[in-house]
Amino acid sequence: MNWGAFALSLRLAASVTVILLVAGLPLAWWLARLRSRWKPLLESVVALPLVLPPTVLGFYILILTGPRTAIGRVYQSWTGSTLPFTFAGLLVASVLYSLPFAVQPFAAGFAGVDARLVEAAAMCGAGTWKTFVRVVLPLSASSIVTGAVLSFAHTLGEFGVVLMVGGNIPGVTRTVSIDIYDHVQALDFRAANQTSALLLLFSFFLLSATYYWNRRAAAALLEGGIRP
């Protein structure tokens, strides 16, 4: 069992989840309240990674962040290295790839918060930030947990984008899924099976724990006072 690959995947998934919580929550809040004719276009952009083959996304990230583009050159002048084939590059690619898995549940949760409660908060003198933190976030807690868990689990299992952008560098970009691929290539089915089974069990546990939590949270909110 390659525990290094596991540790790397967990580190990547945790980082992606944190970044998506920090950036995805405001983005989703903005999207949920946006009244613009461009909204469907923006929603499409966010949802694109759901339908694109990871290789397409990976290919463009590779090109865009490579040393020949402005973005790549700025990054290189700041850090002294290029994005592709580094952990940072993997992080950028994974955040983009998992974006809809976070933003869509977040936005659905926000849209489900009664607009009158937001108005009531404003009439009580609350600004956008206070309303968001004290009213909107608590009332969409289960959607936020769902989005975070989905981002985590999805990053844990990604393959195509990692291979395109990160390559296969042990300890740097060789994640669990690449590790499994390597074992299969080497016809080491026993090792591949061990790692795959572990990933399968872990993901299943994560999702079922989340769904149970959501059920209890919904029941608790009902006790507390949400009108059905």
Next chain:
Amino acid sequence: MPNATDVRRGTGLSVSLEKWLGEFRLELEFTAGGRRLGILGPSGAGKSLALRSIAGLETPTRGRIELNGRVLFDAADHINVPSRERRAGMLFQHYALFPHMTVAQNVGFGLGRLAAAEREARVRGLLARMHLDDLAARYPRQLSGGQQQRVALARALATEPEILLLDEPLSALDFHLRGLVEKELLDALADFCGLTLYVSHSLEDVYRMCDEILVLARGRVAAFGPKEEIFRHPPTAEVARLTGCKNISRARPVEEGAVEALDWGVRLEVHQPPAKARQVGIRANHISFVDEPGGVNVFPCTLVESTETPFRRTLYLRLQGENSSGGQLQAEILKYRWEELKHQPMPWHVRLDPELVFVAVD
């Protein structure tokens, strides 16, 4: 009456706005100096839109809103004070209490700027005033409709607003609770010294709660003034109908102090100047029955039909005038009067008291 000088001195609400919403157009123009103004109108008249525009939850297409000398909105000057800074408290139709907060947290929500001790004291005071002391730790779901309303009112009053906006506050309640809750609401409002706008489609609620009434119909102000004035002399047939008048007839002036009611086929003496009369009307409960024919505005009639409510009886009558054209009148009498009346032989005699008959120009 609304007093323009009051507003110039800096007290009161002055509104002049237009709001276009698809096909619908709201045109609102009034100046309220009194304490409690009722906005009455059928559903779809634009009542809630008017209230939400004053609250800052909707942005008018054009116009100006001024409260106690402060400009809240001015389209020409690009002033649009956000809701949170308008110093307006709002009671939403279904109260919109925060479901994940206790009663005390709901009431204290707008008091974040106060020090903790002061905030607690203010919340305690409000809860005591609204008889909610024992419910401070409860969640909205665990409260009755009347209790929820008191929490919502306490929350709206907590920030010491200059104006209180009530959007159909009684309509979410069961009928048997309304009387009680209405009484509580009146008591709670008694201490509030700012201006209150009370939106409702129920003329009885508005009449009981307010001093002045603004009647809104199809997005326009159909009448505005002291409630007694509007109920006694509705300026138009539409306002008469919206304020519950059941008997309206087309009319034309015939001589000084009299009109001809065309739909009823009779000549009526009236006390209002009849020169411009196009409509004439009388409320169902203002029609009285007399024992003898003769006298001013006394007419023989026959009963066509009658229906009953628990305490009253509604009678549909046809007048027997010189040129009766078959229009019916609706009269409402108490049950005991009906018991006396129903054994008497037809025709009966009704009296349309000239003092209670009103004429309208349109």
